[in-house]
Amino acid sequence: MCTHMHDPHTTHMNALKRFLRYIKGTISYGLTITCSAASSLVAYIDADWVGCPDTHRSTSGYCVYLGANLLSWSSKHEPTSSRSSAEAEYRRVAHVVSETCWLRNLLLEFRNPLSRDTIVYRDNVSVVYLSTNPVQHQCTKHIELDIHFVRDKVAQGQIRVLHMPSQFQIVDIFTKSLPHVLFKDFRSSLNIREPPVSTVGV
Template sequence: MHAPIKVHMNALKRILRYIKGTVSFGLHINPSPTTSLVSYTDVDWGGCPDTRRSTSGYCVYMGDNLLSWSSKRQPTLSRSSAEVEYRGVANVVYEVCWLRDLLPELHTPPAHATIVYCDNVSSIYLTRNPVQHQRTKHIEMDWTYTLCMKK
C-alpha cells in the first residue's frame, strides 16, 4: 500500500468490477416446515500439492436453508484418512453445538437431534466408539482442546 504500482491498480479495479456485478447476489432463507439441523462434512486427505495438508469442509442446514458452511485447509498434517475425516467431523460438531446454543436465543430451537453425515467408515467407527488407541492419542488431544475452548 505504500508503493502501489500498475498491477495493484488493475487488481483493485478487478475486485471493484466483481463487487459491482454481484451486488444483487445474496443468501435466501425461506420458511421451512422443519427446524431440525442436518450437517454434511467431507475432507480431501493430503490434497494440497505443496504441503500435503488436507482440506476439510462442512455445511449445516436447518430444513431447506443453509445456515453455516466452511471450507479450509487443516492446520496439521494427518497420518491417515480416518484421522482427517474424524477431525472434519469434530469441526462440524463444534459448529453445530454453537448453532444449537444460538438458535434458542433467536426463538427457533431445533426440534430434534442433529444428524451429521460423513462418508468415511473408519471415522464413523471412531466417533461411535471413542476408545483411545495408541494410534488415536493425538486425536484425543485435539478433542480435549476443542472441549476446553467450548467452555
C-alpha cells in the same frame, strides 16, 4: 490461485481465466433462503486428505442446513498436516459438532429450540464407527480429545454421525474437482441459483 502467486505458470493463468469466466457467467446467482419448518440441523463434512501436492495438507469443508436452508459453511486448507485420513476427517467432525452446538444454543436464545438431534453425514466409515465405539485404540491417541468430545455429544443425544456414500456427499464441491454435471447438481443442493424474479429497478 494464491498458493502459486510466488511462481505462476501458464496453467495457473489459464485456471484464473476459467474462474473469472465462471464468475462472469454466474454473477446473478445467490444464496436462496425459503420459509420452511426448521426442526433440525443437518451437517455434511468432507476432508481431502493430503489434497494439496505442495504442502501435503488436507483441504476440508462442511455445510450446515437448518431445515432446507444453508445456514453455515466453510472450505479451507488445514494449518497442519494430518498423519492419516481418519485424523483429518475426525478433526473436521469435532469442529462441525462444535459449530452445530453453538447454533443450537443460538436458536435456544432466540426461543426456537430444536426438538431433534443434529445429523452429521460422513463418507468415511471409520469416522462413523469411532463416534460411537467406546474402545480407545492406540492409533487414535493423537485425536483423543476430539473423539471424546464427539462421543459425549452422541451419548447426550444431541448428535448422530451417519454414513453417506461419496456420490451424495454435496460438500465435495468445497474440497474436490468435480465433473460439470455433478458440480451443477451439488451447487443447486446448496441453494445457489438465479433469483426467481428480477430485482432490476427495485
